[in-house]
Amino acid sequence: MNKTAFLAAVAVLSIGPAIAQTDAPAEGEGAATETTQAETAAAEIGATATATIKGADGADHGKATFTQTNSGVLIRAELTGLPPGPHGFHFHTTGACEPPFESAGGHFNPNNAKHGFLAEAGPHVGDIPNIEVPESGNTTVEHVNAFVSLSPDSGNTLLDEDGTAIVIHAGPDDYKTDPSGQSGDRIACGVVAAAP
Ligand SMILES: [Cu+2]
Numbered sequence: 683m684n685k686t687a688f689l690a691a692v693a694v695l696s697i698g699p700a701i702a703q704t705d706a707p708a709e710g711e712g713a714a715t716e717t718t719q720a721e722t723a724a725a726e727i728g729a730t731a732t733a734t735i736k737g738a739d740g741a742d743h744g745k746a747t748f749t750q751t752n753s754g755v756l757i758r759a760e761l762t763g764l765p766p767g768p769h770g771f772h773f774h775t776t777g778a779c780e781p782p783f784e785s786a787g788g789h790f791n792p793n794n795a796k797h798g799f800l801a802e803a804g805p806h807v808g809d810i811p812n813i814e815v816p817e818s819g820n821t822t823v824e825h826v827n828a829f830v831s832l833s834p835d836s837g838n839t840l841l842d843e844d845g846t847a848i849v850i851h852a853g854p855d856d857y858k859t860d861p862s863g864q865s866g867d868r869i870a871c872g873v874v875a876a877a878p
Contacts (some may be wrong), residue, residue: 727752729832731840733848733872735761738781743870744820746848748840754828755840757810759848761823764815770851770865771823773808773830777845779871786847786871788861790830792837798858805829805857807838808846812854832876846874 731748746759759771774786789797790808798804799811807829815821830838840846850870855863 726750730877731832731874732877733874735759735848735850735870735872736779737763737870738783738868740781743850746872748832748874750832751826754826755830755832757823757825757827757848759813759823761813761815761850762820764819764821764850764870765852766815766817766819768812768814768854769869770849770853770855770863771810771813772806772849772851772855772862773810773827773840773874774847774849774871775808775844777847777873777875779847779873783847783849783868783871786849786868790840790846791861797860797863798856800856800858801860804860809855809857813850840874841876848872848874 727750729750733746733748735743735746737743741763743763744759744761746757749756749758773790774788775790776785776787778785778787789806791797791806793807795806796803797806797809799809807827810825810827813821813823830840832841833839834841848871849868851862851865851867852869853864853866855865857863
């Protein structure tokens with residue numbers, strides 16, 4: 683083997699493992715994507731669930747509809763009578779809304795992640811961007827949460843055995859402080875229920 687051929691062989695040997703290492707995570711990601719699509723396919727596209735949202739004093743604050751899409755669950759919340767300003771908005775782990783709504787548990791977090799879109803090990807699958815309520819106190823919010831599902835076969839299903847709840851907080855979520863983004867008291871809550 684001449685010197686050039688030898689160096690070329692060394693170069694191939696050193697690049698080889700580097701390529702293999704680069705490929706490995708890519709294959710892992712591919713597998714995860716396939717799993718997500720399979721879970722989504724198990725839930726009928728267009729399947730819905732709903733929640734009636736009430737305050738701690740029993741006041742009606744509107745309703746939310748959850749629709750299975752090809753890329754997660756579309757949340758449409760038609761909200762009324764809320765204090766103006768930004769509010770944290772999350773899925774919580776238990777479908778129970780007894781005031782002051784501690785019954786809903788922490789954020790829906792089946793994968794034991796950290797809270798927040800800005801957290802290195804985040805977010806919780808139940809994390810949703812803040813809602814901004816205008817002076818009127820009424821607003822309609824639409825957002826696709828790409829993590830959750832309405833499929834009973836998904837580990838991230840909103841319709842698990844003990845259910846889930848959607849919760850509105852007194853203040854805004856800072857998107858980084860574990861476990862709840864410092865968004866304060868729970869001012870409204872609705873149990874997610876499968877539509878008949
Ligand atoms: Cu919350």
